Amino acid sequence: MPLHRLTTLHVGVTEMDDTREWYRQFGLTEEEPGRMATRDGGVQLVLESAPYRGIRQIGLGADDPDDLARIAASLADADMGIDVEHGDTVRFRDPIDNVAYEISVAPRYAAAPTSAVTFNSPSAAPRRDEPADAVLRAHPVQPSNLTHMVRGSKDPVASIAFHTEVLGFELSDSLGDFGGFMRCSDVHHNLAVQLAPQPFLHHVSFECDDVDEVGRGGAHMLDLDADSHVWGLGRHAIGSNYFWYLKDPSGNFAEYSSDIDRISAQEAYQPKDWNDKENLYSWGPPLPMEFLAPPDIEDVLAAMAED
Ligand SMILES: [Fe+2]
Secondary structure (H helix, E strand, C coil): CCEEEEEEEEEEECCHHHHHHHHHHHCCEEEECCEEEECCCEEEEEEEECCCCEEEEEEEEECCHHHHHHHHHHHHHCCCCCCCEECCCEEEECCCCCCEEEEEECCCCCCCCCCCCCCCCCCCCCCCCCCCHHHHCCCCCCCCEEEEEEEEECCHHHHHHHHHHHCCCEEEEECHHHEEEEECCCECCCEEEEECCCCCEEEEEEECCCHHHHHHHHHHHHHHCHHHEEEEEEEECCCCCEEEEEECCCCCEEEEEECCCECCCHHHCCCCCCCCHHHHEEECCCCCHHHHCCCCHHHHHHHHHHC
C-alpha cells in the first residue's frame, strides 16, 4: 500500500483566534499561528480563516518519490478527468466530491512507547500497594496523532471505489449505500465517508495513549466550556475505539480516541454486518441528534453549495 497515514488536514474556521486557543487546550502544539502539531505526527491540523467551516485540503503520506509517481500514474490512468499536479507532491481534486488532496513523502509515525498500564480485575490484580497510574497523571493530554477523519460524500459507493481502486485504500467496514470506513495503514479507519449532499467535515479524530487520556482530555475541555461537549465517553462498535467528541468554536467536531482496531491483513480481518446505525456504539451515553445532524449543518451545506 503506497499510502501510510493522514499527514496534514487543512480546515476552514470562522472563529480563528478562539479555535486556535481551543486546539491548544485540546492538547495540540501551535508551532506557528494556526499550525497545530500532534505529539508524534508533526503539524497535522492547519486552521484557515474561511466563510464557513470545513475541509480545505486532505493530506496523505507516502513512503518515497516512487510511491508518489505510482499514485500520480494511477490517478492519470483512472480515466476520470482528474487534473494531477505532480512535483514534490501530488495534488488533485477528488472526482466524486471535488475535495482537494495533497500527497507527500512523509515519515511513518514513530510513537514513543507508553508506560505499561496495569489493570486489576476480579481474576487478576497485578497492581498492588499503589494507586492506578492514571490517578497520578498531572501532565496535559497530548494526542499522539491525527488518526482519522470523517466527511460527507454525495456518492459514498463511488467515493469508496475511487479511494480503494485508485488511491490504494482498503475497505474495513461498510454501511451499504450510506458510507464506509477505509484505511491506508493498519488502523481500522483513517478516512470514512457518509452520505451527504456536500463533503462537509463531520469530525477529526486524535489518537490518545489510552482511555484515561480520552477521559482526562474530555474532562479538561468541559471544565473550560461545558457547551463544547457532543458525545462521550463511550466505545464504538465499528473500530472498537473509545471516543469522546467535542465541538470547536467554529463548529467542527474533534474526537479523542484510543484503542482502535488494527488490521494486519485484509484476509485476516472479518468485517461484520454493521448495516444498522444502532451498531454505531457498543456503550456510552445515548446517541445525541447533534452527532448525526450538527446544529449548523444546514447553513454549512448551503454555503458549500454556493461556493
Ligand atoms: Fe471517529
